[in-house]
Amino acid sequence: MYDFAYHKPTTVADAVKILAADSDARPISGGQTLLPALKHRLNKPTSVVDLSGIAELRGIKRDGNKIVIGAMTRHADVANSAEVKAAIPMLAMLASGIGDPAVRNRGTIGGSVSNNDPAADYPSAVVALNATVVTSSRRIAADDFFQGMFTTAMEPGELLVAVEFPIPEKAGYAKMRNPASRYVMAGAFVAKTGGQVRVAINGAAACVFRQKDMEAALSANWSPAAVAGVKQAADDMNSDIHGSAEYRAHLVTVMAKRAVAAAG
Amino acid sequence: MPQVTLTVNGKTHTVEVEARTLLVELLREKLRLTGTHVGCDTSQCGACVVQMNGDSVKSCTTLALQAEGATVTTIEGLAKADGTLHPMQEAFREYHALQCGFCTPGMVMSAIDLVEKHPQGLNEAEIREGLEGNLCRCTGYHNIVKAIGAAQEVMHGRSATLAPAHAAE
Ligand SMILES: Cc1cc2nc3c(=O)[nH]c(=O)nc-3n(C[C@H](O)[C@H](O)[C@H](O)COP(=O)(O)OP(=O)(O)OC[C@H]3O[C@@H](n4cnc5c(N)ncnc54)[C@H](O)[C@@H]3O)c2cc1C
Ligand code: FES
Ligand code: FES
DSSP: OOOOEEEOOSSHHHHHHHHHHOTTEEEESSOTTHHHHHHTTSOOOSEEEEGGGOGGGOOEEEETTEEEEETTOBHHHHHHOHHHHHHOHHHHHHHHTSSOHHHHTTOBHHHHHHHTOTTOSHHHHHHHTTOEEEESSOEEEHHHHEEETTEESOOTTOOEEEEEEEOOSEEEEEEEEOTTTOOEEEEEEEEEETTEEEEEEESSBSSOEEOHHHHHHHHHOOSHHHHHTOOOOSTTBOOBTTBOHHHHHHHHHHHHHHHHHHHO | OOEEEEEETTEEEEEEOOTTOBHHHIIIIISOOTTSOOOOSSSOSOTTEEEETTEEEEGGGSBGGGGTTOEEEOGGGSSOTTOOOOHHHHHHHHTTOOSSOSSHHHHHHHHHHHHHTOTTOOOHHHHHHHTTTOOOSSSOSHHHHHHHHHHHHHHTTSOSSOOOHHHHO
């Protein structure tokens, strides 16, 4: 790992100031993605800005019909939160299935959503639940946030502050995990919120995406059988040593069926 | 150089580190606590797991500076001063839950956190799920799972002594 300077600001404003002054500075949350990347010398930040001293970034609260989760909230905290379990149990379930216990004890929702790894879990929930991403300068709708592999609408120096999840009537998640890394091979998050159905597919393509044919099928008939007949085209699916594009396309339908069954 | 102050196995240290120093490097190279192992550079094997502020964490994927003010327990901090092993260590011994021993410190630290967070008890499937972040190249996991199953009874006070391995067959 190359060396860097280390900053530990206590407010979002101070963190943004440090990042604005140095375009090669990088925020660190749980470090569960950034540190492995730095160890492999995949990038060389001049300084690392530790967000763990910023109290305003931490915590989970219910705000009317929304659950608001601060960026620095760890996967283990979401998995064990009584508030999340009561309002959106599938979101707690999703968090409890990320990586392994030690990863969940450090990794955060802010780091995961900012990183937009195609094989990450959270982006599917953000899209299917039509969440709003709150940053240090604006509010971004889920549909506008995830833009491509490891790419989001956030500008360099912009910090993810919180994610606001509207509470759905129904929600379900299912994923096929890579047995070695535990990352998602293909996953589906299905939700019905205010009568609107959204289906988000993660792991299968370069970026999380909405499966609109499945949304139409579930709008007409909310049942596993309704999505069973919807085939995902293999064209844009990932193909790698873990699975071919055709395999992932097939998994999309299987995972969607399981997600609807899980939602009830 | 930056400094970090932390408490390891009950003793407080202030150490100069580079910003890039990992917690595992601080433990092994500065404090000479070499029980914590490094088995990979991809954050996947769990040989480096320690407890930090009551949670299991991968010390190879934590900066030393991120442990500022933290309370850390490593494998060296488990046995009593008179040498009496922690029930989890005793169970690993009794159940032959190690062969080469390389993964063992991380296994034991993960297992203790797992058991402490599940006072209601864990079944075999839950123990296996809880060990997802710890790889073992030798044992096939079977005896590790049995050891944790037996240790939890002692740790939660449901049994005064460890069930002997032969009785569990
Ligand atoms: C062994 C292992 C298994 C894993 N398995 C899974 C899995 O099954 N599913 C899954 O989804 N993930 C998995 N992960 C990834 C894990 O969930 C990470 O915790 C997560 O992707 C990143 O969160 P972090 O808090 O660790 O972020 P960091 O590593 O600290 O940061 C990640 C990136 O986001 C940037 N960043 C961090 N916080 C902010 C912020 N608030 N605003 C703007 N930018 C920010 C950083 O600069 C960096 O580029 C795994 C990781 C490991 C090591
Ligand atoms: S050394 Fe392998 S996970 Fe830390
Ligand atoms: S005992 Fe050898 S790696 Fe586990």
